[in-house]
Amino acid sequence: MNTLLQSIPETIGDWQQCKEVQQIDSSNIFDYMNGGAELYLGYRFNHLEVLEYSSEDKNTILVEIYQMETSDDAFGLLSIDWSGEQVMFNQTISSDELLAPEARALYGGGLLRMATGKYYIRILAFRETTDAKSVIMQLGKLLYKDLSSEPxxxxxxxxxxxxxxxxxxxxxxxxxxxxxxxxxxxxxxxxxxxxxxxxxxxxxxxxxxxxxxxxxxxxxxxxxxxxxxxxxxxxxxxxxxxxxxxxxxxxxxxxxxxxxxxxxxxxxxxxxxxxxxxxxxxxxxxxxxxxxxxxx
Amino acid sequence: MQKQKVNAITRRDFIRGSLTAAIGASLAGTKFVQAGEKPSVSNVIVTRNKAVMDNELNINTTVLAEMLDQTMLAITGQKSVNESWLSLFKKDDSVGIVTTPHLNPTHKELVDIVKISLNQIGISDKNIKVSNKPENCTALICMPALKAHWLTGIGTVIKNYIMFSGRPRDYHNQDSAKLGEIWHLPEVKGKTKLILVDALHPLCDKGPQVDPRYKWAYKGLIAGIDPVAVDTICLKIISTKRDLIKGESWPLSPPPLCVEAADKVYGLGTSDFKNIKIQTIGWKEDLLLS
Known part of the structure; x- marks a missing residue:
């Protein structure tokens, strides 16, 4: 199992992991996301792990953890779109050392995107609610490990x-x-x-x-x-x-x-x-x- | 062996407005390059109803069924809903409903209502398939959801038959200009009786995965007989929404080659706004068509 996955619990409040973790690599990523796979394969992609949490009111949170070969590639995926609410987790590098925006987690509309080390992570609520956003932020904080230097x-x-x-x-x-x-x-x-x-x-x-x-x-x-x-x-x-x-x-x-x-x-x-x-x-x-x- | 010269379509072709020539040159020698007869004016119906979805995006199927009825009457000019369906489909047709399964999927509620409408003119369930096998069908309904696409610019009507090719990766990037040739495959050609786009909750950025910030409740259906005209209107709505989001010009990138090529190279319909007659029904706020 990906060591990052060990950072997050099976249950958060009323939300529970509801499926087996899906393991996806370059051999089956097209089955998972069709032509969208070209984006990840355009970077140095290693593999992807997908899990879901569900709540009693039938809302779902999808967690996708893309393990890339280098932190540059994770940064690259985030850098495609810097818009959104900037979220600061455990920032350790001074913004003076950065050329790009300092927040490496961005939220909007029920989707949190972040780059931490060689991981690019998407956490998406199918329906954005206050509760779902709170759980997304908790998951993000648990998964966020460090801010890597820029490419x-x-x-x-x-x-x-x-x-x-x-x-x-x-x-x-x-x-x-x-x-x-x-x-x-x-x-x-x-x-x-x-x-x-x-x-x-x-x-x-x-x-x-x-x-x-x-x-x-x-x-x-x-x-x-x-x-x-x-x-x-x-x-x-x-x-x-x-x-x-x-x-x-x-x-x-x-x-x-x-x-x-x-x-x-x-x-x-x-x-x-x-x-x-x-x-x-x-x-x-x-x-x-x-x-x-x-x-x- | 001498390397074959590839005709690269570039940014400069777009700036010069010479896209058609560039597409034509890039497709020289490919199969099915043919311009067909096109109607002088193509009708596109845009039907919207604010009540079709609530704030949590749940569909009101009664309202959606009404919207579909209004749309069908407007497309066909018939007096009754059943007559409108019968003007496009025969009772003994085997109908393939071609939906979008990924990224921004066609709403199941809309598919179910279409099936009921077909049932009501005597087409039984066994002759209605949500299908990617056109060879088993005598009639097709092209029923994508409205969305942009990161490899083809727009991923709505013309792109919707990509799986019929059996080689979807062959139709990305510059080769997306060739998407129109799929509509000329023997098992596809002439079978599409209706284009019905689910524009209830479109996606205006390219993905490749859904970012909810770029989805919005348009609450519409966009329909017609001419696939290129319908895709042209879809493109207009998506482009206008993108510009509104950014507050400045935010063109689709890569540019959607397939729509203009479907017109100019494959003769599937018209992409010329002057030759498209838009009829709007219902809710007018933020139509995104001006």
Whole structure:
């Protein structure tokens, strides 16, 4: 049994565990949630345990404990949506050390989502009531073990306040899959950046400090590849597919490269720096594009 | 061997408004790419009643049955409810009711009321199946619940037959544009007599699992004969609700390729708002259609 499961009792008040714990791994996750499985498999998924509590008034609370291979992957799943009521359990890391929102448990509408260590946890009441919310919070507190540090790649996110772009910390998402990226910022239905489990990637938006500028925000994609060769080939692939009219030849042997491109949504900049690829979309003008290249 | 060039649909195709061309290019060489005859105007009925659900989301089946009757009369233009069903189904039909089993399932209460309606025109229970086997049916009712979908943008009407393919994973991502081809499979083609969308409690964010914050009590049924027109209206309602939630534009991501492709590539109906006539019945508050 998952050690986390041992943290929670069979009975909480009037609520009782009502079914055997369901064990789900990559071989049967599609049976459990159909195409939704692609989300979890897009991260480094190990297995899932599912249990239910029921109450005398026939309400049900579903508990899903996703054990991921790393805490980065659990963080990534939570980071897809930072909205909701922030819930602070046993916080041990100072918020000064964090770039993303500090609360790693978020509640709304009867659903508590949280990331703790390498676990991503969903606790859902089928009917939201005061009693159900109280039990959800008790379960959350029992299951919440620690706040892990953020994925390393977040430390590479550039701050650009000095050139008028303010990062939206509640729009930071860590991912490894183009499907996850597309669900946040649609790029292409093809895997143009060769994302896979060996890649750590993050996307975040920045709002302009200048009023009435269009586009109002820029979007950064930053990916760390296992080596320079894969990073260079991935950027080359992206430019060939996304910017097919471009005539610039990308030398994949070079360890650094940067360029800006005029596209429909304004300007786009790409940068290769050893095994990191940065791309910024929606830049309003060429001057801003040149400034941004110097910051990423 | 030379690697075959893949036509990637990208963000830029959407910004340029060249989606149709991009979809067409990406689907070149696939089976069933054909544009069929379409009516000049497609009717979509949106029927709502505030009393159909209470605050705890329990269904009032009497009200729901009334809503269904109103919907059927409006779709068919017949004078009686039985005549309206008989204008679409024959007494000896074997009817497959195709529901959504996952994510935001079709309400069982609605399925039961549809079964009773079919019983009332002489179709016995043994000839009504909640089914994923179209080959055993002479008529189909496409009866999904209204919802967004994280791999296809929208997961309502056109996507509802995905299990008929036997290969659902083949229709995700860019291949979701091909969902329309399933409607042309020999065991499916021409059998769909009614599109009836359960919009009682829709889901406007993509999932992949339900987040209750993105469900709301729309308390509606959305129906028609043209699957693309009905999906287009569903898309409009979901998109409008999303924008309201965020207070700014919050487009579906990934974009729903399947609806426009079902029109422009597979000829299953119209996705052009100008060619869709919406008739609303009942509760008008927060219709989300303007």
């Amino acid at each position: 390393e790649i977040l430390r590479q996110i550039p701050l650009m306040d000095d050139i008028g772009w303010i990062m939206n910390s509640d729009k930071i998402t860590f991912f490894r899959s183009y499907m996850v990226l597309n669900s946040l910022f649609y790029l292409s239905h093809q895997n143009l950046l060769n994302l896979d489990h060996s890649v750590s990637a993050v996307t975040v938006s920045y709002n302009s400090q200048v009023k009435n500028v269009k586009p109002r925000y820029i979007q950064l994609l930053l990916a760390e590849y296992p080596n320079q060769k894969k990073a260079a080939e991935s950027l080359k692939h992206f430019i060939e597919e996304f910017l097919p009219e471009n005539t610039i030849m990308i030398d994949t042997v070079k360890s650094s490269y940067s360029h800006n491109f005029k596209v429909e949504e304004g300007w786009l900049v790409c940068k290769l720096d050893n095994n990191f690829v940065s791309i910024v979309f929606n830049i309003p003008d060429q001057l801003s594009a040149k400034q941004i290249i110097n910051h990423i």
